[in-house]
Amino acid sequence: MTAPTAGSTTATAQRLLADLPPSPAVWCEGLRKRYGRRTAVDGVSFTVGRGEVLGLLGPNGAGKTSVIKMLLGLVRPDAGEVLLLGRPARDPQSRARVGYLPELFRYQPWLSAAEVLTLHVRLSGAAVPASEQRDVLGLVGLGERAGDRVGGFSKGMQQRLGLAVALVARPELVVLDEPTSALDPLGRVDVRDLVLSLKERGVAVLLNSHLIGEVERVCDRVVILDRGRVAAAGTLAELLGSRELRLRLDGVDARAEARLAATGRLTRSGNWFTVTLAEDEESAVPALVADLVALGVGVHAVEPGRISLEERLLAVLREGSGAPS
Ligand SMILES: Nc1ncnc2c1ncn2[C@@H]1O[C@H](COP(=O)(O)OP(=O)(O)OP(=O)(O)O)[C@@H](O)[C@H]1O
Numbered sequence: 001m002t003a004p005t006a007g008s009t010t011a012t013a014q015r016l017l018a019d020l021p022p023s024p025a026v027w028c029e030g031l032r033k034r035y036g037r038r039t040a041v042d043g044v045s046f047t048v049g050r051g052e053v054l055g056l057l058g059p060n061g062a063g064k065t066s067v068i069k070m071l072l073g074l075v076r077p078d079a080g081e082v083l084l085l086g087r088p089a090r091d092p093q094s095r096a097r098v099g100y101l102p103e104l105f106r107y108q109p110w111l112s113a114a115e116v117l118t119l120h121v122r123l124s125g126a127a128v129p130a131s132e133q134r135d136v137l138g139l140v141g142l143g144e145r146a147g148d149r150v151g152g153f154s155k156g157m158q159q160r161l162g163l164a165v166a167l168v169a170r171p172e173l174v175v176l177d178e179p180t181s182a183l184d185p186l187g188r189v190d191v192r193d194l195v196l197s198l199k200e201r202g203v204a205v206l207l208n209s210h211l212i213g214e215v216e217r218v219c220d221r222v223v224i225l226d227r228g229r230v231a232a233a234g235t236l237a238e239l240l241g242s243r244e245l246r247l248r249l250d251g252v253d254a255r256a257e258a259r260l261a262a263t264g265r266l267t268r269s270g271n272w273f274t275v276t277l278a279e280d281e282e283s284a285v286p287a288l289v290a291d292l293v294a295l296g297v298g299v300h301a302v303e304p305g306r307i308s309l310e311e312r313l314l315a316v317l318r319e320g321s322g323a324p325s
């Protein structure tokens with residue numbers, strides 16, 4: 001809670017902030033949190049730009065949920081600063097424009113799904129007509145269950161309702177703490193499409209998920225937390241680095257092998273050859289294939305590839321723990 005003496009200082013700060021160019025959706029610097037003797041979060045800084053989708057990854061207990069709660073003003077940091085949509089995290093004006101799906105939650109079991117949404121719209125202060133609220137329930141696949149009591153909902157249905165709550169008040173930033181942990185495969189695809197449509201509308205998304213493939217498909221940038229610290233951060237291109245080209249070939253002689261090796265680092269497994277390409281070398285692929293054919297090589301398959309985010313994440317975590325990668 002804001003100390004009573006801080007009122008005028010906060011007002012001055014807000015006037016100053018209002019003059020700045022559009023602020024990032026999330027800005028945090030040096031966040032730190034201890035629970036008893038355990039340091040849960042240890043100097044975490046990052047930003048989420050407007051309309052950007054940021055993935056927050058890391059093992060159980062890495063501090064992801066603690067960071068999210070500090071961003072939203074639900075947990076007080078021991079140190080560090082947070083601005084949400086350009087305002088202090090505890091400012092109700094910024095909170096009203098943030099949609100949040102908590103990690104563990106339960107809505108009032110006696111309310112219907114539609115009533116839960118109406119309640120949250122009222123709490124947010126946004127003027128969202130009933131028809132739009134129904135559309136949001138449809139969007140998360142609960143259109144048919146609007147009048148049913150939440151107490152009778154399955155785990156995945158509760159999570160879908162949580163998503164609807166996070167989306168209903170026309171947020172500018174949506175924070176999703178494991179939105180798909182209870183969802184079936186179709187539901188996961190729906191969430192992926194939802195996140196992409198939010199991004200298209202310029203809504204920023206902070207997504208924490210253990211489903212790395214999901215993060216890889218929708219996120220522009222990723223922050224990897226390990227034991228409370230940022231172990232790696234960057235765009236997918238920065239984190240995943242060079243691209244690979246996988247080719248299934250036969251009739252590869254020494255000359256063909258030399259041609260392959262001239263393109264990039266070459267590895268072989270049976271008939272499959274993998275060449276590592278630098279980021280700007282994809283234009284070299286047609287010439288390589290033409291040369292291989294001219295050298296009499298049978299080219300059966302040519303596939304682009306790159307290391308997966310999962311491989312990268314595991315390597316980062318192994319490096320951090322001192323284990324061989
Ligand atoms: N309220 C609390 N009281 C005591 N310790 C806590 C509390 N909340 C979190 N912690 C501790 O802080 C650390 C980070 O927890 P946090 O929930 O942020 O992890 P997480 O990265 O979200 O993990 P998961 O992937 O399992 O959700 C853990 O060691 C946890 O035990």
Ligand SMILES: [Mg+2]
Pocket residue numbers: 064065066103
């Ligand atoms: Mg968590």
